[in-house]
Amino acid sequence: MSPEVALPxxxxxxxxxxxxxxxxxxxxxxxxxxxxxxxxxxxxxxLLTSVKEQGHVVLYMGNWVAPYGITLVADxxxxxxxxxxxxxxxxIAVYSLASASASHERFGYxxxxxxxxAGVAGSFLTGDIFNLYVWFEVMLIASxxxxxxxxxxxxxxxxxxxxTMNLLSSAIFLSAIGxxxxxxxxxxxxxxxxxxxxAEHTGLVDVIAVMFMVAFGIKxxxxxxxxxxxxxxxxxPVAVSALFAGLLTKVGVYALFRVFSLIFNQSIEFTHxxxxxxxxxxxxxxxxxxxxxxxxxRILSIHIISQIGYILLGLALFTPLAxxxxxxxxxxxxxxxxxxxxxxxxxxxxxxxxELKKLGGIYKSRPFLSILFLVSALSLAGLPxxxxxxxxxxxxRAGIEAEAWVATGAALFVGMxxxxxxxxxxxxxxxxxxxxxxxxxxxxxxxxxxLAILYLPVIILTVLTLLxxxxxxxxxxxxxxxxxxxxxPSGYIEAVLGVKP
Amino acid sequence: MKPGTLILHVAARFLVPLxxxxxxxxxxxxHNEPGGGxxxxxxxxxxxxxxxxxxxxxxxxxxxxxxPRNIIGIGLFLAMASIFPAWIQGEPFFTxxxxxxxxxxxxxxxxxxxLLFDIGVYLTVFGSVMMMFVTLTETEERV
Numbered sequence: 020m021s022p023e024v025a026l027p028x029x030x031x032x033x034x035x036x037x038x039x040x041x042x043x044x045x046x047x048x049x050x051x052x053x054x055x056x057x058x059x060x061x062x063x064x065x066l067l068t069s070v071k072e073q074g075h076v077v078l079y080m081g082n083w084v085a086p087y088g089i090t091l092v093a094d095x096x097x098x099x100x101x102x103x104x105x106x107x108x109x110x111i112a113v114y115s116l117a118s119a120s121a122s123h124e125r126f127g128y129x130x131x132x133x134x135x136x137a138g139v140a141g142s143f144l145t146g147d148i149f150n151l152y153v154w155f156e157v158m159l160i161a162s163x164x165x166x167x168x169x170x171x172x173x174x175x176x177x178x179x180x181x182x183t184m185n186l187l188s189s190a191i192f193l194s195a196i197g198x199x200x201x202x203x204x205x206x207x208x209x210x211x212x213x214x215x216x217x218a219e220h221t222g223l224v225d226v227i228a229v230m231f232m233v234a235f236g237i238k239x240x241x242x243x244x245x246x247x248x249x250x251x252x253x254x255x256p257v258a259v260s261a262l263f264a265g266l267l268t269k270v271g272v273y274a275l276f277r278v279f280s281l282i283f284n285q286s287i288e289f290t291h292x293x294x295x296x297x298x299x300x301x302x303x304x305x306x307x308x309x310x311x312x313x314x315x316x317r318i319l320s321i322h323i324i325s326q327i328g329y330i331l332l333g334l335a336l337f338t339p340l341a342x343x344x345x346x347x348x349x350x351x352x353x354x355x356x357x358x359x360x361x362x363x364x365x366x367x368x369x370x371x372x373x374e375l376k377k378l379g380g381i382y383k384s385r386p387f388l389s390i391l392f393l394v395s396a397l398s399l400a401g402l403p404x405x406x407x408x409x410x411x412x413x414x415x416r417a418g419i420e421a422e423a424w425v426a427t428g429a430a431l432f433v434g435m436x437x438x439x440x441x442x443x444x445x446x447x448x449x450x451x452x453x454x455x456x457x458x459x460x461x462x463x464x465x466x467x468x469x470l471a472i473l474y475l476p477v478i479i480l481t482v483l484t485l486l487x488x489x490x491x492x493x494x495x496x497x498x499x500x501x502x503x504x505x506x507x508p509s510g511y512i513e514a515v516l517g518v519k520p
Numbered sequence: 521m522k523p524g525t526l527i528l529h530v531a532a533r534f535l536v537p538l539x540x541x542x543x544x545x546x547x548x549x550x551h552n553e554p555g556g557g558x559x560x561x562x563x564x565x566x567x568x569x570x571x572x573x574x575x576x577x578x579x580x581x582x583x584x585x586x587x588p589r590n591i592i593g594i595g596l597f598l599a600m601a602s603i604f605p606a607w608i609q610g611e612p613f614f615t616x617x618x619x620x621x622x623x624x625x626x627x628x629x630x631x632x633x634x635l636l637f638d639i640g641v642y643l644t645v646f647g648s649v650m651m652m653f654v655t656l657t658e659t660e661e662r663v
Binding site: 020022025029032033035036037039040042078079080081082 | 589590592593594596597600603606607610611612613614615616
């Protein structure tokens with residue numbers, strides 16, 4: 020009995036329920052939300068340490084043993100993802116104290132946020148492919164409601180695209196599960212892996228694999244079906260944007276990592292070759308799209324896509340080093356991306372706009388905030404000694420070792436263009452002097468408590484970025500451990516089914 | 521919305537309690553036979569919807585006494601609460617716990633965590649449907 024596997028799902032569900040019960044009092048909701056997120060973080064640290072000791076931690080819900088009941092499984096990758104979820108949750112919960120408007124809070128901002136977190140944690144921990152679908156839907160419902168809080172025109176437009184594409188993805192996902200179940204007669208992922216390796220490898224398996232790739236690819240905003248992301252992510256409240264940017268697409272990426280290492284590992288020369296090209300195009304289109312944008316949050320949103328490409332490259336190369344690089348990249352990107360969105364929220368608070376043309380002069384009045392941004396932005400671009408440098412370094416080295424020249428070249432080229440986009444934000448928002456027509460009354464305001472609350476998570480996340488860069492070795496060890504487990508699915512199968520495959 | 525006709529008025533007074541009783545019946549029979557919290561919650565909200573169409577949103581709110589949002593919250597809370605008794609016993613979450621109670625007269629009632637979960641689902645479904653109905657009706661009545 021290891022409760023730590025289920026607690027990261029139960030805690031946010033419980034927090035969501037309690038905040039719903041406390042809907043009359045915004046203050047009580049805020050307190051519950053912060054306490055709940057901290058509890059989530061603590062439980063995720065517990066999970067991380069026990070996974071480090073035991074390798075795999077398994078819990079059979081309701082005591083129905085695999086493959087019949089729903090099994091929760093945590094390997095290193097899941098544990099890392101859940102830990103990052105906990106960290107983002109705390110950052111967003113604290114930031115929301117000052118950024119969420121009272122009307123949003125009355126319309127269920129906190130219950131929805133924690134429901135979303137439960138969905139994210141559930142997706143990371145479940146060992147059942149249909150259960151994964153259910154968690155995806157939980158996430159979709161919560162994220163849709165969060166996205167349209169406020170009900171402005173642009174939000175509706177973005178949300179419609181978001182929901183349409185995600186429903187399409189869910190439909191494909193569900194059909195793929197149906198076909199797979201018809202083939203092997205089980206839904207437990209470990210059991211599927213065993214049955215599929217025993218079954219004769221036919222063309223149908225590849226078809227199902229590609230269906231999963233398309234379904235998760237849409238969720239992860241991979242090429243070519245990514246356009247819902249830049250249409251919707253920048254429209255919601257800024258804390259919501261940051262939460263989505265940090266976690267949601269990574270759930271799709273996680274699902275790809277899980278399914279294409281555990282289940283579809285028979286015809287790597289087909290599936291993973293396909294993934295390499297997807298990764299390359301995702302990287303390039305994302306970064307080129309960002310170069311053409313002139314709105315703070317839009318640039319950041321489109322950049323998510325190109326970063327997804329890097330992570331996918333790690334999976335596609337499918338060597339120990341590449342997978343470790345992919346996991347390292349996920350750790351780095353979740354922290355940095357969330358942080359950049361939170362910073363964009365602070366500049367919005369100061370100057371009331373996200374348009375690069377109207378922004379300016381932040382460095383002069385807020386040098387400290389500018390440094391915080393610069394650290395995250397340069398880390399995203401991959402400058403040493405920040406976290407992004409090591410993430411990209413590992414991936415590119417893996418690319419060279421695997422002799423995937425096109426992909427490696429693309430990764431280097433995209434890194435350079437990322438730097439261009441970040442420098443563009445830097446020079447427009449922070450460096451250039453403030454345009455005359457912009458209302459500058461708020462920029463020189465004193466440090467109010469609400470502004471300090473906005474700063475707090477940003478400072479913590481920036482320090483974390485620095486720490487990952489300066490102490491890359493332990494993070495790399497964990498990533499390597501995760502990669503090792505992904506490459507040897509027999510450990511996972513044995514932990515779930517209790518027999519050697 | 522136009523208030524209901526005489527026939528609807530009279531019928532609603534009889535049908536609403538009957539339908540509520542039926543929903544409780546469905547809820548309790550649900551563990552081993554067709555029924556359960558979800559369908560029972562829908563039947564119960566059907567009863568209140570009939571009342572809503574007959575007497576309007578204000579009277580329905582009076583009749584319910586508790587805000588639908590709180591009903592959802594309580595329902596979710598009960599369903600969540602059914603997770604934990606197994607933990608105290610040292611078993612994985614959600615493992616069903618049974619507490620049979622002997623009634624005078626030789627009948628036995630099986631109290632259990634699945635029942636608690638079902639009651640939670642019942643209230644959540646009932647609360648959600650009523651929230652939609654009442655909100656929609658109120659919007660229309662304002663216009």
